[in-house]
Amino acid sequence: MTSHLGVMMLFAAAVSIVFATLQRDEVRAQLRLAGRLFAALVGGAYVAGWLMHLIFR
Amino acid sequence: MSASSTTSRERRDAGLADAGPNRIGVIVLAWLVPGAAHAWLGQPRKAVVFFVVLCGMFVTGLALSGRLLPFQVADPLAFLAAIAQWGLGVPRIVAAMAGAGQGVVTAATYEYGNTFLIAGGLLNMLVALNASDLASARSRA
Numbered sequence: 001m002t003s004h005l006g007v008m009m010l011f012a013a014a015v016s017i018v019f020a021t022l023q024r025d026e027v028r029a030q031l032r033l034a035g036r037l038f039a040a041l042v043g044g045a046y047v048a049g050w051l052m053h054l055i056f057r
Numbered sequence: 058m059s060a061s062s063t064t065s066r067e068r069r070d071a072g073l074a075d076a077g078p079n080r081i082g083v084i085v086l087a088w089l090v091p092g093a094a095h096a097w098l099g100q101p102r103k104a105v106v107f108f109v110v111l112c113g114m115f116v117t118g119l120a121l122s123g124r125l126l127p128f129q130v131a132d133p134l135a136f137l138a139a140i141a142q143w144g145l146g147v148p149r150i151v152a153a154m155a156g157a158g159q160g161v162v163t164a165a166t167y168e169y170g171n172t173f174l175i176a177g178g179l180l181n182m183l184v185a186l187n188a189s190d191l192a193s194a195r196s197r198a
Contacts, residue, residue: 014177018183022187
């Protein structure tokens with residue numbers, strides 16, 4: 001998995017899991033926060049990528 | 058001043074050692090082995106998560122041809138990146154002793170690898186701070 005998207009998703013997953021484990025104590029709350037962080041990181045990268053594509057093409 | 062710190066001071070004045078774990082020891086342990094301090098503080102599940110994810114990030118960084126940077130004061134960004142990579146104590150030492158992390162600048166994944174190595178170290182610094190807070194709370198309790 002050496003595509004930019006694949007590596008970026010792997011990175012986002014790792015960061016999300018560590019932050020959620022640090023910030024929450026219950027497993028369900030950790031999973032919920034990790035999912036939200038992962039979605040925000042990947043979604044943010046998509047939005048930033050499209051903005052750069054539209055602005056700098 | 059909070060009531061808990063007064064209690065801690067009273068304990069010290071009375072010549073009694075705090076029952077909580079040594080805060081410096083906790084930080085050093087957390088720095089050396091990701092998750093070890095949380096295991097020591099009675100949070101084994103969090104310890105396993107930190108160990109698996111942070112060591113996984115470090116190994117992924119090496120597998121993606123990332124470079125273990127030396128301390129170069131002449132290059133401030135590389136110097137800061139080296140400090141961040143040292144956030145993972147034992148994995149960084151073992152990898153350096155094994156000759157891993159030479160880095161392949163021409164590889165397409167070189168910068169990805171460096172990002173994993175740097176972010177893994179920085180995240181372990183956060184984990185160490187969290188463990189320090191836990192130890193401090195135990196001492197005050």
